């Protein structure tokens with residue numbers, strides 16, 4: 487309660503300051519104001535016990551706005567008829583826009599979080615809590631985990647199948663299976679399956695790099711609910727053993743109370759799943775002094791593990807690269823019914839328009855700044871209150887900025903474009919949920935859906951001679967990745 491109250495006070499202050507600043511800073515640019523708001527949020531949402539997070543937060547505001555400013559100057563897209571309040575900027579209308587746009591998840595939508603000096607975990611709210619449009623993916627959750635160098639994450643298991651993507655850094659992951667222990671070294675680009683109920687522990691073995699994981703979880707018990715089970719990190723409150731009576735635990739382990747207490751933990755330890763490890767502990771956990779080849783462990787290797795870079799790219803040109811892994815390449819994905827796509831979009835370029843035939847795609851932004859646009863029949867239906875959608879649909883533009891940590895959901899069939907800013911490549915990991923027999927189809931460029939239509943179909947549909955229509959459809963000869971508006975503007979002007 488106390489915590490909620492603090493947020494509310496913070497938020498009211500934030501709104502009040504916003505109103506005041508809006509009236510007294512009429513002359514200053516919109517973007518400065520945004521930066522101020524961003525910094526203010528850093529001050530107010532980060533607790534006193536996490537003081538050292540503030541500089542990082544403030545720095546990321548500065549970096550983001552610098553890049554965004556540059557990007558906005560590059561492209562002149564003010565005249566485009568954006569209809570869903572999709573104008574650039576996220577100032578006063580921000581709250582309003584989010585309620586209209588359930589597809590975009592930002593920092594505040596990560597409702598379960600743990601932030602400590604050695605690392606943090608952020609779990610996105612249930613998709614179906616956000617909107618009933620997501621009832622089809624209600625069993626899935628998305629999360630990020632970041633661990634500082636030389637950090638150990640205490641063993642735990644979950645009531646969910648987990649698919650881990652290593653977005654940055656390297657480490658070791660250890661699974662305790664029924665009759666073996668498996669340790670694998672993991673690095674950027676790796677995909678790892680941790681089955682439900684299997685105990686796992688994780689070590690960031692690097693001396694300098696943060697280990698960053700983007701995860702998709704598929705609940706196997708209560709749809710969309712996630713429970714984590716752990717013997718704790720040394721304090722009784724976080725140990726499931728502590729839920730049993732002393733006598734039962736003493737009997738189960740056949741020890742006295744003092745010994746049992748060692749297992750359950752002592753009050754003096756801080757509750758923390760992230761533990762700073764010594765160099766020797768890291769070396770040992772990483773298998774370096776066991777003289778065994780990778781993967782090392784007590785028994786033979788099971789799969790569980792692949793890399794997004796294992797196959798050659800499915801699409802690659804100067805504007806971007808797409809790497810894909812599905813259950814044919816990595817059978818473990820069947821258990822979760824997920825397919826994985828990694829988009830590395832060159833700065834100033836874009837991917838799409840394309841759509842997925844059966845999968846709902848969850849895009850998690852790993853690096854860079856960008857924007858997405860999507861054609862959506864649902865929102866349009868809501869605003870006009872007509873329910874003729876299926877027969878004579880109207881499409882509304884859904885769009886938003888993208889930056890590190892943004893999550894976007896692209897429902898089945900919805901045409902989408904993902905665009906990188908002019909400053910940096912945009913790196914996006916896409917998890918295709920319910921991916922069984924999914925395919926994606928490009929709607930422009932080489933191999934696009936229209937290019938396969940018969941001449942008569944083109945003529946009858948567009949009302950022009952087929953040759954004229956084809957001239958338009960066939961002009962763009964690259965596949966999936968194209969020069970974005972910003973780069974085109976520069977090239978022709």
Ligand SMILES: *[C@@H]1O[C@H](CO)[C@@H](O)[C@H](O)[C@H]1NC(C)=O
Nearest residue numbers: 674675807830831832911913
């Ligand atoms: C994305 O592409 C850039 C440029 O080719 C490359 O430097 C970068 O390492 C790539 N990122 C990933 C995660 O593969």
